[in-house]
Amino acid sequence: MYNRFRGTACRWLPAVALLALSAQAMGNTLNQNVSWTVDRAGTTAKYRVVAYGDSIYAGYNGSISNAAKYSAPTVDSEYLSALWNADIENIRRAKSGAVASDVYNNKIVAERSYMQASSTRVVTFEMCGNDGLQARSSFKSQTGTCDYSVLNNAVASCKTYVAQAMDYINANAHTNVKLKLIANLYYPGYNADNVQSTCRDAATGATVNLRDRFLPAIATMNYWMCEYARQKGFKCADSFAEYMGADYDSNGDGQIDSAALRYVAGDTEAAYVTRIATTLRATLRDANTHFVSSSSSFDYIQSDDVHPTYTGGTVSAGLWGGSTGSGAPRYTSFTSGKSPIWNNFGHERMGWSLSTYNPPTP
Template identity: 80%
Template structure:
């Protein structure tokens, strides 16, 4: 199944779009807060997962009033419910359209009380998508001589606020927290950005390939997300590897592509860049056609070519406030650590990537 032909406006930027809201009095960011409790039959203990981020963790689906119920953090909560035989309260405090600084200041810091609750066992966050998107848009619109500084600025902002967020969570999360985990960025629109710029390189006088410029920038962001995680006591769910690499060995190197692309503790930035952007670049695939085998693919990105696909209903989240709900787990029993649709939708894959770090007990 090939999904590429029906999309012509691919974007290789970080995994987030600014929300376009029709009313001119509204800002380009949108709070999308959701509380959903996975209510497991026959249990009384309840623990909390707190997720901070932008439209990825929000479960953004193009609507200003609702979002996916089963966004990645809530998918992870279902895995935890099965593992711990407990009810899990999934708290998503998110702001679609927010750059990293905004997520840090107005979600992680301003809404710290959510992770300070004694029931908190997992704190997770993602950010930097809009920093990359805004830099990508600025670069794409350039004429004359190319200014690469806009990409460097996005990377530096990402590094600053990822590190600050980890430090703040370390200092403020409940002492009962068992797991702190960040999800890094996949690269939507990988194929479509294989086009030339409208600006020209100052040295060669030639236009440059957009993908050749954007891929190293997102790779640097991802390296520092995982490296800071290593330094600061977090785990790193490598969504880039999970989305961009096939689930089989396509190049005959003896490794499944999605495993080979993962950040390895001890990597230097230079070594990681070399591996992702040079040595294994031939294994990168547009996530609209994520190959779960050599003959079968799944579409991990919605029709906006940015946000992850998801399974199931939506919940209220947006202009009219957030929502609170409760429901039974979709999969009361999880076999071998994976639900039946773990590799079929983008949010399911990201939720599973978070779940592999879940502790054995609360």
């Protein structure tokens, strides 16, 4: 077949290669929009979940043309379908590579109509991951005297647009919406960042450990995501705790590690950052090896060391447009509110975390 269409293939190859290179040059900044309906047998009611975000909610898998079918918001939709005995339409309006300002302006604001539909019951969003990744990349490349402003600016931008996003959703989501929530950041590349910088601290003249600098910055972003959620009527799904802490008590303090790391309403920024970056730091583990017991673990991060692992196939999402489809739920009921694979993959874990806030009725 290749020989038969050799001329056509040669004519198209440069264009396809150019598109791929363009996406890479933009840091994989591309729209990856998906609409997937969990079609539950014997039901007539249908409700909507709207999810705004970047590559995480997009289900990015390295492709410019497809994404995970079951990224976290769609996983959550399966839980809702069982809880409400209804069909759930999951609208994912995501832009891989987008920083917080881009998600806010070009997804949440520009595409507000999706959350304004009367069938909408849940609105969720995530952002700031690319602000952190870009700041990390910039800092890693520094020589001479370290400039910490790139990290500080990422934190400031995150705080600004998280607050604005919540205010905008509160003002624009349909009055039928019963749940609004944000998912905070896990720390991709936690082990890889345990190296010294190529720049030197202005005060000491010594290089600095990258993880020592990045961890408090991520913790600060996460604190304000959950704190603003508390202040503004949102819930906060703590992805950091679910990814970075084991599901058993590794340090003998009487708490499951993942539970001990969670944001606690009433925490001050200083108390939360100290708990994450100092007090419980010894319990943090790279999410490539998430321990669900002392002897069993699963890989929550894809080979790019950034994006969550998933199962259940892919859907069209990328340069050639998004996709709209439907299918029966993989699971029709959930024992103790958890699917059989709730902690086996990154997106399954995040989707379960979102589901813990689902209202009992639509």
